[in-house]
Structures are given as structure tokens and as C-alpha cells.
Amino acid sequence: MTSRGGPLSRVVVVEAIGPDAPDALGHAAGLCGRMAADLGATVIRLAPSGKSETGVFLHHGKRLIATTAEDFLRHVAIHGAGADALICDSGTHAHLSLGPQTIAVLIGMSLDEPLRGSELTAEARCGLLDLIGDPDRAPLRLAGHQLAYSAGLSAYLGLVAALTQRDAGRPAGPVHVDLLDVGVWLNWKALSTAARTGQSPMRPGAKAEWTIVPCRDGYVALVYRIQEWTSLKVATGDARLADPRFETVARRSQNRAELNAILADIFAGKTRAEIRTMALSHKLPLGPVWTPEELKRDPHMIERGYFQPVTVDGQVLAMPSLPVLWNGRAFPPGGFAHAAQDNRTISG
Structure with missing residues (x-):
């Protein structure tokens, strides 16, 4: 394979999440591998x-x-044998x-259950679902794949630390x-609150300290600290x-x-601009x-x-950069990849 350059240019990573593993593991492994690829690693993904x-x-x-499901483990054994790192689930690892x-x-x-559950159940177990939504309505999952991507970032940090070792x-x-561990870490404030007050935070609904409300041309997040009242x-x-009902923090x-x-009601008549x-002029973190x-x-x-321009199947897309620095330097998405090899399929 052609040298890609970058701090991980000599590293070969195989990404192999089993076909029966929860989707969340694929998202976490995918982000970990994407970070390694952005830094120049040769990342081989085994998947349908x-x-x-x-x-x-x-x-x-x-x-x-x-x-395919039938030849997946054979490919993992072949390509994982010569790799510097293998990103996988415990079920796949047990066969290697x-x-x-x-x-x-x-x-x-x-x-306790490495191959069971989903992002929704993991968010429920670690208490993240208690941060949003109304207590009288069905639970809301966090938008996107925030927990899986946070796990992917943790996996990337572990990978780089292990390579250094x-x-x-x-x-x-x-x-x-x-x-689940990553979710508990993300939700550390709930643990400290429970330890201090003896009660775990529950979904506040309309009583949330910070909330999102409609404005004239969209929505705004009303975020402000005690000292900014x-x-x-x-x-x-x-x-x-x-x-007087709003005079003190307690009230x-x-x-x-x-x-x-x-x-x-105040913000309903204002535009986001x-x-x-207003927020900038008064140093308020409204969003x-x-x-x-x-x-x-x-x-x-x-x-x-x-956002960086990347070419995928002949189409130029705006791709978000990832939160990775190496000696203070940021790297564009796939910055060291050769265009002819991006997302290509290798038969074997």
C-alpha cells in the first residue's frame, strides 16, 4: 500500500465489529478508526x-x-494477524x-453484557436520559450518536496510548x-449531585434550568449561569x-x-441573529x-x-473535522488518504 504520511503513517489498523454486534459498537469503532485514518494510519474496515x-x-x-457473516472471521484472522491494532468486539476477539x-x-x-443493548439502553442505565425530556412523557434519546462517538473517542485515546507504550x-x-462506562463518565455531575443531596436528577421537563424555546425564525438554547442572571x-x-418570585436562586x-x-415569551419575537x-454584547452564553x-x-x-471539502464518489462534500490534535496540529478529514483509495472495496 502507498505511504500516506502523517504521525500514524506506519500504523495499520483493522476495524472489525461482528455482524451480530449492536450498531452502537460499529459507530464507536468507526469513529476510532476514522480518527486514526485522518492521522495517516492505514485503516482496513471489514464489513458488508x-x-x-x-x-x-x-x-x-x-x-x-x-x-459476509460466513467469511467475516476468516478475514479478521488474515488481516488482523499483520496489523498493529485490531478494533473489535469481545465476541470477535474470542475467536482470535x-x-x-x-x-x-x-x-x-x-x-456485564458487552454484546447486548443499544445506545438507548446504555443512556438509560447511566442516567443520561434523566437529563432531557418531560417526566410525564416517553423518554427521549440523545440526538445522533453522542454516546457511541464518545466511546469512539475514548477508544482512539486508548489506541494511541497503547501504541506509545x-x-x-x-x-x-x-x-x-x-x-456504559463512558456514559457514567459523561454524566459525572449526576453522580456528584446524588452523593451530595441523596437524590438522583430526574427529567425536569418545563422546570429545566436550561431549556430550548422557539424564536421568530427558529430556536434558541437559553443557557445562563447564576452569576449571569x-x-x-x-x-x-x-x-x-x-x-420577587425570581429574586433569588432558590425562588x-x-x-x-x-x-x-x-x-x-420574550424570545418568541426575536430572530436568532x-x-x-444581544448575547454577545452582554456576554451571555445563549445559543x-x-x-x-x-x-x-x-x-x-x-x-x-x-468543515473541509472532500470528494466522495465524484461529489464534493463538506466534511466535519474531528477533535484531534497532534502536537497542536489539526488534520483535515482523510488528509493523508489517496483519493483513488478512499472508501474503495478490496476483494479477497
């Missing part, structure tokens, strides 16, 4: 052929070896005998990452916020539903909700180079 929008994002810059030079990165749902001549791996009152100029908490209703200007197309035109995103 086929594409999706999520797959275009996760697997850009990788090489696909199309497999890897050499000492190959680092196993094992991704599971939980320590190996290159230093020290024992390396295996790396173990469970979505006075600035919020000044910025809005609405006399209703001077009501605002007791009357949260009424306060949120007033704030929703007006809200953003207008932008569409993906609007984000591509956002000056902040443009300045940071968050």
Missing part, C-alpha cells in the same frame, strides 16, 4: 458493502474489504489468537472501552423578570416553570440553534476550518 450518510462520515479515508505485536481495542456495551518497549493493551435581566429589559428554582414561560447580537447549512457559512466555523 453498502453506504449510508453516517458511513460516509465515519469511513472516509478507509479501505473496505467486503465480508493475536500476536504480541497486535494491540486489541475491545469495544463493548457494558462490562509499545513503541517504548513496554507491554501494551488490550484496551477496553464500554459505552442580572445580565440576562438587563439584556432583555423585561420588567416581568424583576418579579427561581421554585418557580422555574413560570420563569421559563416568561423567557419563552438579534438574540446572538441560537443553526441548521447544518447555516453552520457551513458561520464565520467562526470558517475561521477554524471546521
Whole structure:
């Protein structure tokens, strides 16, 4: 294979999540492999052929070896034997005998049930579902694949740490990452709150301290800290916020539903641009909700180079860059991949 350049240019990674494993493990492994590919690693993905929008994002810059359920383990044994790292699930790993030079990165749902569940059940078990939604309605899952991608980031960090250990001549791996463990880490504030108060946070609904409300041309996230309450009152100029019911933190908490209703009424008549200007001038962290197309035109995103042009099947797409730095340097999506090899299928 042609040299790709980059800090991981000498590293070969095989990504192999079994056909019967939960989809969340594929998303986590996919992001881990995508990060390695962006840094120059040769990432070989063993999976059935086929594409999706999520797959275009996760697997850009990788090489696909199309497999079936019947020949999957044979391909893993062949390609995993000469790899520097194998990203897989515990079920796949149990059928293999890897050499000492190959680092196993094992991704599971939980320590007790590594191959059972989904992102929804993992979010429920770790308490993340208690952060959003209304207590009188059905639970809401977090948008997108936030938990799986967080696990993928953890797996990537473990992979790089293990490679560093190996290159230093020290024992390396295996790396173990469970979505449930990652979810508990993400939800650490709930644990500290439960330890301090004796009660776990529950879905607040209309009484949420921070909420999202409609505005004239979309939505805005009303996020503000205790010390920013006075600035919020000044910025809005609405006399209703001077009501004694909202004078202290305790009173605002007791009357949260009424306060949120007033704030929703205040912002309903403002555009997102007006809200953003107001927030910046008063140093408030209010967050207008932008569409993906609007984000591509956002000056902040443009300045940071968050979206990078990539060519997929002859079409130029705007691909989000990943949160990975190497010695302070950022890398574009698939920046070291050869265009003719991106997402290509290798028969074998």
C-alpha cells in the first residue's frame, strides 16, 4: 500500500465489529478508526458493502474489504494477524489468537453484557436520559450518536496510548472501552449531585434550568449561569423578570416553570441573529440553534476550518473535522488518504 504520511503513517489498523454486534459498537469503532485514518494510519474496515450518510462520515479515508457473516472471521484472522491494532468486539476477539505485536481495542456495551443493548439502553442505565425530556412523557434519546462517538473517542485515546507504550518497549493493551462506562463518565455531575443531596436528577421537563424555546425564525438554547442572571435581566429589559418570585436562586428554582414561560415569551419575537447580537454584547452564553447549512457559512466555523471539502464518489462534500490534535496540529478529514483509495472495496 502507498505511504500516506502523517504521525500514524506506519500504523495499520483493522476495524472489525461482528455482524451480530449492536450498531452502537460499529459507530464507536468507526469513529476510532476514522480518527486514526485522518492521522495517516492505514485503516482496513471489514464489513458488508453498502453506504449510508453516517458511513460516509465515519469511513472516509478507509479501505473496505467486503465480508459476509460466513467469511467475516476468516478475514479478521488474515488481516488482523499483520496489523498493529485490531478494533473489535469481545465476541470477535474470542475467536482470535493475536500476536504480541497486535494491540486489541475491545469495544463493548457494558462490562456485564458487552454484546447486548443499544445506545438507548446504555443512556438509560447511566442516567443520561434523566437529563432531557418531560417526566410525564416517553423518554427521549440523545440526538445522533453522542454516546457511541464518545466511546469512539475514548477508544482512539486508548489506541494511541497503547501504541506509545509499545513503541517504548513496554507491554501494551488490550484496551477496553464500554459505552456504559463512558456514559457514567459523561454524566459525572449526576453522580456528584446524588452523593451530595441523596437524590438522583430526574427529567425536569418545563422546570429545566436550561431549556430550548422557539424564536421568530427558529430556536434558541437559553443557557445562563447564576452569576449571569442580572445580565440576562438587563439584556432583555423585561420588567416581568424583576418579579420577587425570581429574586433569588432558590425562588427561581421554585418557580422555574413560570420563569421559563416568561423567557419563552420574550424570545418568541426575536430572530436568532438579534438574540446572538444581544448575547454577545452582554456576554451571555445563549445559543441560537443553526441548521447544518447555516453552520457551513458561520464565520467562526470558517475561521477554524471546521468543515473541509472532500470528494466522495465524484461529489464534493463538506466534511466535519474531528477533535484531534497532534502536537497542536489539526488534520483535515482523510488528509493523508489517496483519493483513488478512499472508501474503495478490496476483494479477497
